[in-house]
Amino acid sequence: xxxxxxxxxxxxxxITAKFGESIFNVEEPYGLLTVTTTRDQIIPLLTHLYNxxxxxxxxxxxxxxxxxxxxxxxxxxVIYHVHSLVHNVRLRIKIFFPxxxxxxxxxxxxxxxxxxxxRETFDFYGIQFEGHPNLIRILNVEDMTYHPMRKHYPLExxxxxxxxxxxxxx
Amino acid sequence: xxxxxxxxxxxxxxxxxKIPDSLPAxxxxxxxxxxxxxxxxxxxxxxxxxxxxxxxxxxxIVSGVPTIGYIHRAFEKIAERRPFxxxxxxxxxxxxxxxxxxxxxxxxxxxxxxxxxxxxxxxYIRVIVMELARIADHLICNSILGVDSGAFTGFLYVFQERxxxxxxxxxxxxxxxxxxxxxxGGMERDLSPVAIHKLREWIAGFxxxxxxxxxxxxxxxxxxxxxxxxxxxxxxxxxxxGFTGPNLRAAGVDYDxxxxxxxxxxxxxxFEIPVGTTGDTYDRFMVRNEEIxxxxxxxxxxxxxxxxxxxxxxxxxxxxxxxxxxxxxxEALIYHFKIIMxxxxxxxxxVYHSVEGGNGELGFYLISDGGRTPYRLHFRRPCFIYYxxxxxxxxxxxxxxxxxxxxxxxxxxxxxxx
Numbered sequence: 001x002x003x004x005x006x007x008x009x010x011x012x013x014x015i016t017a018k019f020g021e022s023i024f025n026v027e028e029p030y031g032l033l034t035v036t037t038t039r040d041q042i043i044p045l046l047t048h049l050y051n052x053x054x055x056x057x058x059x060x061x062x063x064x065x066x067x068x069x070x071x072x073x074x075x076x077x078v079i080y081h082v083h084s085l086v087h088n089v090r091l092r093i094k095i096f097f098p099x100x101x102x103x104x105x106x107x108x109x110x111x112x113x114x115x116x117x118x119r120e121t122f123d124f125y126g127i128q129f130e131g132h133p134n135l136i137r138i139l140n141v142e143d144m145t146y147h148p149m150r151k152h153y154p155l156e157x158x159x160x161x162x163x164x165x166x167x168x169x170x
Numbered sequence: 171x172x173x174x175x176x177x178x179x180x181x182x183x184x185x186x187x188k189i190p191d192s193l194p195a196x197x198x199x200x201x202x203x204x205x206x207x208x209x210x211x212x213x214x215x216x217x218x219x220x221x222x223x224x225x226x227x228x229x230x231i232v233s234g235v236p237t238i239g240y241i242h243r244a245f246e247k248i249a250e251r252r253p254f255x256x257x258x259x260x261x262x263x264x265x266x267x268x269x270x271x272x273x274x275x276x277x278x279x280x281x282x283x284x285x286x287x288x289x290x291x292x293x294y295i296r297v298i299v300m301e302l303a304r305i306a307d308h309l310i311c312n313s314i315l316g317v318d319s320g321a322f323t324g325f326l327y328v329f330q331e332r333x334x335x336x337x338x339x340x341x342x343x344x345x346x347x348x349x350x351x352x353x354x355g356g357m358e359r360d361l362s363p364v365a366i367h368k369l370r371e372w373i374a375g376f377x378x379x380x381x382x383x384x385x386x387x388x389x390x391x392x393x394x395x396x397x398x399x400x401x402x403x404x405x406x407x408x409x410x411x412g413f414t415g416p417n418l419r420a421a422g423v424d425y426d427x428x429x430x431x432x433x434x435x436x437x438x439x440x441f442e443i444p445v446g447t448t449g450d451t452y453d454r455f456m457v458r459n460e461e462i463x464x465x466x467x468x469x470x471x472x473x474x475x476x477x478x479x480x481x482x483x484x485x486x487x488x489x490x491x492x493x494x495x496x497x498x499x500x501e502a503l504i505y506h507f508k509i510i511m512x513x514x515x516x517x518x519x520x521v522y523h524s525v526e527g528g529n530g531e532l533g534f535y536l537i538s539d540g541g542r543t544p545y546r547l548h549f550r551r552p553c554f555i556y557y558x559x560x561x562x563x564x565x566x567x568x569x570x571x572x573x574x575x576x577x578x579x580x581x582x583x584x585x586x587x588x
């Protein structure tokens with residue numbers, strides 16, 4: 001069994017002691033500690049979590065992009081889930097940035113797993129990961145000109161008239 | 171579960187090896203010519219549609235570049251337009267060798283979001299179904315590994331067992347491969363007497379077949395020589411690459427979601443986590459074999475201790491009512507209509523839930539903005555995460571080894587691409 005005793009509060013205290021003001025919007029939805037940080041601080045934070053002897057959060061569970069078209073200057077985001085396998089504590093880290101300037105530093109120097117996750121995020125949301133070794137599309141075709149998971153690309157053909165949404169309860 | 175194993179494997183910073191742009195110097199010096207070999211996209215030995223562009227020096231692999239996405243169906247995008255019940259068929263089509271696990275993982279995520287608590291009986295039925303799915307998944311993976319090394323018989327032996335497992339699914343849900351099993355708050359149907367009978371019959375017959383399968387492979391000199399020390403990966407590298415499931419455990423790390431974050435009453439069961447040492451193809455094979463026995467134990471325990479009671483939660487606003495009730499009962503009809511038309515509004519929130527899938531930690535990250543569909547749904551697909559280690563594992567091996575490494579990793583194209 002994994003060591004007990006490391007709580008969300010410990011994790012939060014540890015990272016706020018080091019990063020202070022750049023950790024904000026602290027929440028605990030369904031027990032999973034969630035914090036937001038800035039683009040500049042994400043790699044130092046991940047590195048700290050990776051190397052810190054108390055936390056040992058060195059497993060990148062997953063990473064994905066998100067798009068909130070209505071949040072001005074904060075439209076795009078990247079969400080990281082890291083996991084401490086020793087203490088069995090997870091942490092969710094979010095960063096948000098404007099859609100006109102979607103440049104984020106890469107985490108591939110820390111995690112080999114981030115390579116394809118970042119390519120997928122780039123493919124779906126057009127987020128540029130600075131320093132990524134091979135930032136090309138991964139799931140979609142290469143000659144695609146847009147990033148399909150952004151909210152302004154609707155799933156269904158907007159010109160169709162035979163299928164009105166109101167009939168389908170949406 | 172030994173706790174030391176994880177402890178001393180973590181916190182070792184391993185750098186990432188990048189895909190080489192040019193060939194290593196010694197090849198250019200001697201002006202040796204390399205062959206570019208496209209392994210796939212539709213090669214019978216790749217078991218799925220993805221491509222590996224290999225640079226070959228004779229039989230030896232110098233570098234490999236994997237290309238994926240050939241069956242990408244945009245599940246994450248489609249899910250943004252679908253009510254919760256209509257997302258289950260999408261999850262079915264990810265790891266289609268063990269689709270009930272995907273279904274259950276998805277329902278548990280939704281239940282966590284909606285705050286629905288499942289009764290014990292539903293949990294136990296889910297455990298039975300998930301473990302059967304894991305057995306079916308591992309049986310296919312291991313027997314296909316045999317086929318790829320040239321031994322076909324074992325595959326035929328265990329395929330009939332998978333067939334019997336599919337018959338149990340059929341009894342439970344009416345479907346065999348894409349089961350679309352489960353409901354929010356429990357199961358669609360209770361374990362029927364026929365299903366229990368089939369389950370007992372299967373339990374009685376399975377060990378014999380499994381032992382025969384093991385007798386064919388585990389001490390077979392030719393087979394062991396072919397897979398021993400092939401494609402090893404260290405625990406540090408495996409963790410850095412985000413490996414989970416049997417592939418990580420083969421490298422010696424006893425991380426299992428069923429033990430670390432128990433869901434669906436897994437804490438009630440007594441089972442062990444098999445671990446390997448070197449993370450080579452042989453260890454992956456043996457870990458899966460041993461896991462089949464452990465899953466078998468869990469199925470036995472769950473069936474013996476199956477609690478009485480309801481097989482679904484009392485949550486009519488989320489649980490799709492039985493069809494007979496819809497014909498006779500006005501409330502059932504209303505709820506049926508509201509659920510089918512996707513009129514349930516989920517609470518605002520974000521939830522991450524993971525289950526131990528056939529290949530490792532299968533996670534569902536669901537963000538709800540209070541609408542009828544997820545605002546964002548991200549699948550943590552274990553295949554997608556560990557397939558990127560493939561080039562590193564095959565470099566230096568021979569082509570026939572690369573095939574074996576690929577099948578021992580159990581890469582399922584549906585899950586890889588989603």
